[in-house]
Amino acid sequence: DAKTTQPTSMDCAEGRAANLPCNHSTISGNEYVYWYRQIHSQGPQYIIHGLKNNETNEMASLIITEDRKSSTLILPHATLRDTAVYYCIVRVNSGGSNYKLTFGKGTLLTVNP
Amino acid sequence: KAGVTQTPRYLIKTRGQQVTLSCSPISGHRSVSWYQQTPGQGLQFLFEYFSETQRNKGNFPGRFSGRQFSNSRSEMNVSTLELGDSALYLCASSLDWGLEQFFGPGTRLTVL
Numbered sequence: 001d002a003k004t005t006q007p008t009s010m011d012c013a014e015g016r017a018a019n020l021p022c023n024h025s026t027i028s029g030n031e032y033v034y035w036y037r038q039i040h041s042q043g044p045q046y047i048i049h050g051l052k053n054n055e056t057n058e059m060a061s062l063i064i065t066e067d068r069k070s071s072t073l074i075l076p077h078a079t080l081r082d083t084a085v086y087y088c089i090v091r092v093n094s095g096g097s098n099y100k101l102t103f104g105k106g107t108l109l110t111v112n113p
Numbered sequence: 114k115a116g117v118t119q120t121p122r123y124l125i126k127t128r129g130q131q132v133t134l135s136c137s138p139i140s141g142h143r144s145v146s147w148y149q150q151t152p153g154q155g156l157q158f159l160f161e162y163f164s165e166t167q168r169n170k171g172n173f174p175g176r177f178s179g180r181q182f183s184n185s186r187s188e189m190n191v192s193t194l195e196l197g198d199s200a201l202y203l204c205a206s207s208l209d210w211g212l213e214q215f216f217g218p219g220t221r222l223t224v225l
């Protein structure tokens with residue numbers, strides 16, 4: 001799986017958009033970008049994933065650059081409950097043996113009142 | 114639909130003992146993965162089971178083992194516990210290939 005680079009920490013004001021960047025310059029053509037988050041003392045929670053196109057769901061939006069070397073997770077209206085460590089992961093999504101998620105250090109997002 | 118459940122939630126053992134942790138996946142999910150999380154190493158993949166077979170394995174010693182039952186429930190076992198095995202052990206389930214994984218709350222193991 002390709003390696004990812006994320007900032008160690010970020011702050012965001014409550015109610016504002018939180019934009020979390022991720023660099024994955026060595027991503028392969030068949031690797032997807034996944035985002036998970038982990039709130040303190042809980043198991044990681046799936047947020048969203050994408051291959052090439054931008055994706056949106058009820059939790060967040062994922063913007064992937066055209067060259068796929070970087071992406072941004074957007075939480076449109078951050079709340080205090082969004083304070084968590086956010087992990088950006090790239091992985092192959094089809095057969096074979098690539099089922100594991102390789103977690104890096106992630107970004108600690110702190111949403112401030 | 115009930116989420117992934119793990120038992121026990123907390124466990125204290127002493128060095129040299131063995132421990133068995135249990136994971137019940139979301140109904141219908143056939144893939145179960147196990148991860149170890151420590152402050153120093155972060156989240157690390159242990160192994161993954163699908164239809165009672167281990168399909169993938171991470172870089173952990175043979176003291177770490179697992180199995181999956183016909184109802185997809187999974188157990189992991191750690192023998193001859195070491196202090197460094199103190200960690201949060203997380204189980205995740207998914208339907209199949211490369212689909213999003215749903216994590217349980219974890220079992221906090223403390224080795225004294």
